Amino acid sequence: MLAFQILIDGFAVSALYALGAMGFTLIFGVSGVLNLSHGAIMVAAAVAAWAAASVLHTGTYTGALIGIAVALIMSFATYFAVVQPIQRSRRIPNEEKEIFVLTGTLLWGIMIQELIAYFFTNNAKTVLPIIEGVVNIMGVRTPQNEIFTAVVCCVVIALLWLLVNRTRTGKVVLAASMNPRGVTLLGHELTSVYIVVWAIYGVLAGLAGVLLGMFLGVSSYSVGPLTASAFSIVVLGGLGSVSGSLIAAFVVGYLETLTAYLINPAYRTIPALLLLVVVMYIRPQGLLGRR
Amino acid sequence: MSLKTALHASTSLIALAGAVALGLFASPALAADPIKIAVIAEAQAIAGASMPQAAQLAAEEINAKGGVDGRKIEIVTYDNHSSSADSVRAFQRAVNEDKVNAVIASYISEVVLALEPWAARLKTVMVTPGAASNEITKAVHKDYDKNKYTFHGYLTSASLALSVCDAAKDLLVDGKHTKTAVIMSEDAAWTKPLDIGYQECLPKIGLKVLDHIRFSPDTTDFTPIFNKIEAAKPDVIITGISHVGVQPTVQWKNQQVPIPMFGISSQATNETFGKDTNNAAEGVLYQGVSGPDLAITPKSLPFAEAFRKKYGNFPSYCGYTAYDEVYYLADAIKRAGSTDSDKMVAALEKTDWEGTIGRIQFYGKNDEFTHGLKYGKGLITGAMLQWQDGKQVPVWPKDVAKGQLKFPSFIKLTAN
Structure with missing residues (x-):
């Protein structure tokens, strides 16, 4: 009974973590950008979906789509207003650009967070679930929306795999992550590759944010923890490795759920962070990292 | 002494005389100086946002009736971003630079506990409209002479x-x-x-x-x-x-x-x-202690309605308490005849005020929760x-109830 409970709850949480972390790792893999405004974009998507569905009464599906659209816009805004100007700047030495991007996206994230708190308060919001009600799986009363969340996450992850490995655009993206110079030599504009990646990222982050808003709820306080959890999953899995992040998300998700059920909900995040420290000692490149 | 220096000296003298004269003229006007009350609040949280708004409403009502002995009440607000450090800085600024006479602060116990020693050091009356920890009033009881400036305007835990x-x-x-x-x-x-x-x-x-x-x-x-x-x-x-x-x-x-x-x-x-x-x-x-449809005293509903009319939504619980606090601070200043902190403390201790959340009296020096709100029938329940x-x-309770218990269908009350 308890084992099933952990299995089911852990799966939903892990799938959601995976979805949130994959866009994050994709951007790093392709363009070397660690986007620290990640959590803010996810929260913005969830709050937009909440505002659309609960304040403007647009309906659940439209609300969710609006949330994803907002994340997409924010993703492009992050790229064009923060990341690109830093990358193109001649006044910032090349070797310092990474740290500038890190700081820039962090500040950008804080700005978004403060704006959300200003306009929508820092109290938590929850997105109206697309499916309501519960089903009984092996004696575990499971909200249908939890199953829906897990299914959507798995489908989207599968689609992303297909996109990257089976389409031409995906292959260019993959190639850019391996050798950017090579891709330009083949006649592909790197900027348009980046735009594709930021678009994929926006949709993934938006979807993850909206689903998180339905499943657990978010507030402007969630911005920091969400960025941190994506960051630690990605570091654990190996920076830039999409499949590494996938595995790491499930490791972290199940470790947290096990802790919450078997030890104490108050210590939920501690073992995962300890594991991260251990992995950093033994295998600094992460589980599946290449560099 | 050359002519130039003599001239210089005489102009300085005239300036000095002028300043003294101005000062003399200014002193009778002191009586009409506003009474300044600081509100340090979690402005980004729904509960906190009501505090400065309610305090402002109370001040406007008091001022419309002529203020306190001709002195207007002025509310100075500070956003503490739910942080103790920001609150301490706001408190210091309120007292040292903005020269406030009293402070209304926060609904977070950790914040109020961080401010309590500052109320003692800067000898400034502080009332909290929303924190609950017992430690706030216990500290007053333990070291009365030092911490007597803190009052607990909301129920203790x-x-x-x-x-x-x-x-x-x-x-x-x-x-x-x-x-x-x-x-x-x-x-x-x-x-x-x-x-x-x-x-x-x-x-x-x-x-x-x-x-x-x-x-x-x-x-x-x-x-x-x-x-x-x-x-x-x-x-x-x-x-x-x-x-x-x-x-x-x-x-x-x-x-x-x-x-x-x-x-x-x-x-x-x-x-x-x-x-x-x-x-x-x-x-x-x-x-x-409050609610949009909860008539605890004759003042509760008119306040809620006036607040909604002015700000578009009903006040949070600390809105009610902050509103009351401005009123009984004004009442205490009037009775003390001064904004001297020690005199205000003495007057506040004798508070017997019908507010929006009940009848407000504070526990005394010898009670366990010194300067906490008295709880009980006829006071606040x-x-x-x-x-x-x-x-x-x-x-x-029954006398204010407007409905029966009602639960969604998934709730199974065992002994229905």
């Missing part, structure tokens, strides 16, 4: 626990034959004394405490907590939550936890809670409200 138990006795034990409970509270300064209070008073009213769960205030997934509670098979969950509210309530509904929630749930006191939770709040019972059809309906 001990009183809150009593209020919840009094309501649970009538509504649950007598009304629904409820026998067992699990306490579920967030780990924060204010819930430590609350939980002690719960564990003392629940068995006394006939509710056996089966388990006691404390969780971190940054918990987002409450599934394991609800599962653990359900496994203990209690008739009711007694809550002590404030930093969290929306998330546990929504997950309680989504997972259809068949046990009612009853107790302190500060976020549920917000008018927007129904919308924030997409009406998952239906059936949630929470203790409150608090009330129990329930979210029903998207509205906050008073269900206890």
Whole structure:
């Protein structure tokens, strides 16, 4: 009974973590950008979906789509207003650009967070679930929306795999992550590759944010923890490795759920962070990292 | 002395004389200087945002009637971003630069506990409209001469626990034959004394405490907590939550936890809670000192209505207390005939003011909770409200109740 409970709850949480972390790792893999405004974009998507569905009464599906659209816009805004100007700047030495991007996206994230708190308060919001009600799986009363969340996450992850490995655009993206110079030599504009990646990222982050808003709820306080959890999953899995992040998300998700059920909900995040420290000692490149 | 220096000296003299003359003229005008009250609040939180607004409303009402002995009340507001460090800086600035006469501060116990020594050091009267920890008033009791400047304008955790138990006795034990409970509270300064209070008073009213769960205030997934509670098979969950509210309530509904929630749930006191939770709040019972439909005194509803008219929404619980605080601070200043801090303290201790949340009197120097609000019949008892059809309906005590208990279909009250 308890084992099933952990299995089911852990799966939903892990799938959601995976979805949130994959866009994050994709951007790093392709363009070397660690986007620290990640959590803010996810929260913005969830709050937009909440505002659309609960304040403007647009309906659940439209609300969710609006949330994803907002994340997409924010993703492009992050790229064009923060990341690109830093990358193109001649006044910032090349070797310092990474740290500038890190700081820039962090500040950008804080700005978004403060704006959300200003306009929508820092109290938590929850997105109206697309499916309501519960089903009984092996004696575990499971909200249908939890199953829906897990299914959507798995489908989207599968689609992303297909996109990257089976389409031409995906292959260019993959190639850019391996050798950017090579891709330009083949006649592909790197900027348009980046735009594709930021678009994929926006949709993934938006979807993850909206689903998180339905499943657990978010507030402007969630911005920091969400960025941190994506960051630690990605570091654990190996920076830039999409499949590494996938595995790491499930490791972290199940470790947290096990802790919450078997030890104490108050210590939920501690073992995962300890594991991260251990992995950093033994295998600094992460589980599946290449560099 | 050359002509030039003599000229210079004489102009300085004239300037000096002028300054003295101006000073003399200015001193009678001092009486009409405004009384400045600082409001240090969590302006980004729904509960905190009401504080400066309500204080402003009270000041405008008092000023419209001529102020306090001809002196207007001026509210100076500071956003503390829910941080103790920001609050301490705001407090120092309010006293040292903006020269306020009294401070109304925060609904977070940790913040108020950080400000209390500053009220003592800067000898400035401070009242909190929303924090609850017993430690605030205990510190006044322990070192009265130093900490006497702090007043607790909201119920202490001990009183809150009593209020919840009094309501649970009538509504649950007598009304629904409820026998067992699990306490579920967030780990924060204010819930430590609350939980002690719960564990003392629940068995006394006939509710056996089966388990006691404390969780971190940054918990987002409450599934394991609800599962653990359900496994203990209690008739009711007694809550002590404030930093969290929306998330546990929504997950309680989504997972259809068949046990009612009853107790302190500060976020549920917000008018927007129904919308924030997409009406998952239906059936949630929470203790409150106020509510849009709760006529505790003849002043409660007119204030709520005036606030809604001015700001577009009903005030949070600290809106009511902050409004009262401006009034009884003004009353104390009037009785003291001065804004001298020590005289204000002496006058505030004699406060007997009918506010929006009840009759306000403070415990004395020899009581355990010195400068805390007196709790009891005829003073402040608090009330129990329930979210029903998207509205906050008073269900206890009888004289203010507007409805009966009503639960969503997934709730199974064992002894219905």
